[in-house]
Amino acid sequence: MKIITTWVETTSRESLLQQFATKQWFWLALFGLSLFSILSFIGGRLLVDADTLWHIAAGKWILANHAVPATDPFSFSFHGAKWVPHEWLAEVILGASHAWLGWAGPVLVTALATAVTLTVLLRFLLRYIEPLHAFAVTLLAFLTLAQHLLARPHALAWPLMVIWAAHLVLAREQGKRPSLWLPVVMLAWANLHGSFLLGIGLAGALAVEAFLTEGHPRRSARAWAPFLALTVLAALLTPNGVDGLLFPFHVSGMSFSLSIISEWKSPDFRLIQPIELWLGFVLFGALYFGFRLPATRILMCFGLVHLALAFARYAELPGLLAPLLLMPSVGPQLRAAIRPEIKPRLSPRSIRTITALCMALFMGSIAFLAKGIQHDQSRVLPREAVNAAMAAGAAGPVFNSYNFGGYLIFSGIAPLIDGRADLYGDDFVRRYMAAYSGDAKVLHALIQEYKIRWAVLEPSSPASKLIDGLPGWRKVHEDTNAVAYIRGQ
Template identity: 40%
Template sequence: MSDQVIRSGARPFPVQAALPWLVGAGVYVLLLTLGPRLLNDPDSYSHIAVGRWIMAHGAVPASDPFSFSMYGAPWIAFEWLSEVIYAAAYALSGWAGVVALAAAATAFAVALMTRFLLRELSPTPALLMVMAAVALLAPHLLARPHMLTLPVMVAWATALVRGMDRHAPPPYWALPLLVLWANLHGSVVLALGLIGPAVLEALLDGKRSEWPRVLLRWLPFTVLGVAACCLTPYGPEPLLIPLTTLGLGDALRWITEWRPQDFGHFGTFELLLLAGIFALSRGVTLPVVRALVLLGLMHFALAQMRNADLLAVLAPLYLAAPLARQFGARAGDDAAGPARGVNLTAFNLTALGVMIVATGLALARDVRPAPQNTPAAAVAHADLATAGPVLNDYSFGGYLIFAGIPTFIDGRGELYGGPFIARYNRDLSLADLPDFLKLLEQYKFGATLLAPDTPAIALLDRLPDWQRVYSDDVAVVHKRRAASKQ
């Protein structure tokens, strides 16, 4: 069988040509309908606050300006561009604008993926792969910088994979995508890692005598890729952020999205994993490099739940051409030329119209972040802005930054470090009661703002120096008695 991708001689019919954008429009409308679901993460607050700080100061921070526990410590806003974009969307349209922006970025990424898959596969398998990808993305579809990075990731990966499929030279035209990626999100090191499979497949597809020529062809591209990733306000520092985060060690298990996959309950990830195993048992085979890529993505997804995003977005791209070579790709009949153009335009205009109407309706909605991350009533009732240092729940850190109240801890794990996070969780769970009492005195807290199910609350209720001053379903506030009498 030829190494070239099997394609039908028939041109795609109008619906298939418009299908990527129809799929994108459908995902966009779906995400707008689920608008509040995209605001379920406390870091959405802090990302907007950081963006507002950058716009107000006309510079990116080099040290922490938001906490009291780490104030002035070295810290970089490695997702600064995403944060500025989110802050601008919030300034223009409030939380509804933030949701619309995140939904549009995700929908565009899905449309790009669908478009690529339809070049190799017929609509049915392509749409099944897209549906699986969206299902894997669902738990992590949150208004955070990674969602703005998704279309850039897809565009970069498709440039590399298309070159692998066609035995083409390195896609130099795609290098500007790395500059954008490096300023949007700290995962840009992954973009450099994706160059590896392209080089390896080029080596394996050629004779050993051609290996030096292949390496020399890819070396300048790789060097320029590294240089592009360094074009940030912080130079190459964002490239090291993943290593800093992974360096948190055991502290990562306290953060839900960094935990390994949980197979204690049957879920989407397990369902798709079993479906993949079943497909392999039916005779699906992959070239060695594509198999290695799939195994690598599977390892990342199993190791940390958040990395299921990578499996969802990248695996279909690397699988498309091998599956097309193995099973063939069929396209429907084409319509006549002029009629095809009219119909295609009509489909695209329909998709655009649906998106415009959905955007208008979404912006008119009163969309707000999840109540469990928004202790607004507790902060106002207890006047925490003037209470002195506040021992806050991890999930309240984003809101406090947004409200202008210095935090003890928040979602910036790279700032606080593993030992700090581990001590915080150990003490508030009362696993080390003496150290919790030491913590209260060490930082001279004037108040605590904790989730109702925090074990430390029961102890604070019994400590003579502390008094509960507010509680609701979201948060419980204690103040030092001396501070409450002032």
């Protein structure tokens, strides 16, 4: 009797699993869980950026003070100056996750946001093209964002970006006004990251497209105008108000700072870049199959590609957004050009095996995160140098490397400069870079003006070599990543 009962229960479970396997959501869930798990296992790779440290510190400051700062609370050089913390909500999420789970926290939320982003993208693509093709496009999208896959606010905004664009495109496809719940997405996006301005621009472009192509300009205007007004209103509902809306324009005007920060430079095509691979695949497909696309969508994609080629930090925009804009037109043409693929019929055993492997991978990632992640990226964590300087009596203002500013803030030490170039402005950044690059006159002036008492820099930096030769300064630590100096009385 027990054998019969066990057989019935097992058969029932297998039957239920087979029923699930016929549902699209089942495979999407396995895809999302697997991607989350893989990103969790490479969690250390998500922590290589110095800005992650000050973002976490800012989030903890907001949680501790129950307020969003309007002036700089961290540096000594600009302490009390006006600051626009336009990513405050993402910083709260990063800070809270670090407080609860250590370094596993920021890795978890970043991996989760990325998995949700690509799963939503895949779900949208499956409306128009076969699963194999949809998966290939999603893989290309992942390649474009891989270099910018960091535990920072922009990654937390990716899911909202894709949800926003997908629903706008669906509204255009159906000839309807966008849902009035979408401004709620904009509200969250505007408090997470400054890329929300792209969302407003995309909504405006699609509204213009509706006005020009639907054949009923007045009706299109009446449908889209209230939505655009609500979108802009939602973008203003942040602690920064109008300053938050104007912030991207402020940053784009900082020509000197943008020219020296690596992620704001154009991609270096002397090396193979993900955006280059993406463009190659897209051009090959368009030319080989002869896709015909609406002029408005081509122009929108040109805009995305321009941003990706002008600034390395925008490489993911074509990968995430161009498929959403183009697939309603490309999908039917691709289906007509390629015979629909034969859908494989998986045996119950194969379904069980795939499901078990995905769940084992997911449970393993949870155990891995629960064990904790060690942040050992010494390039942005000059622990030994700072500890040695503190032990030797370092106190007061510090002359620090730009890349070490995040660690100093995270450690409760006020830096001269850090990754918030928007706070410091072009003039100060230019002075700092002159001193860092070996201009002895400017370095001496900064030391005198800010009463610098110690320094922590990369050993290879020109500024460290200058300080090493200054009278009254002594070296207290040096390793392959950082050197520390203290100024005598």
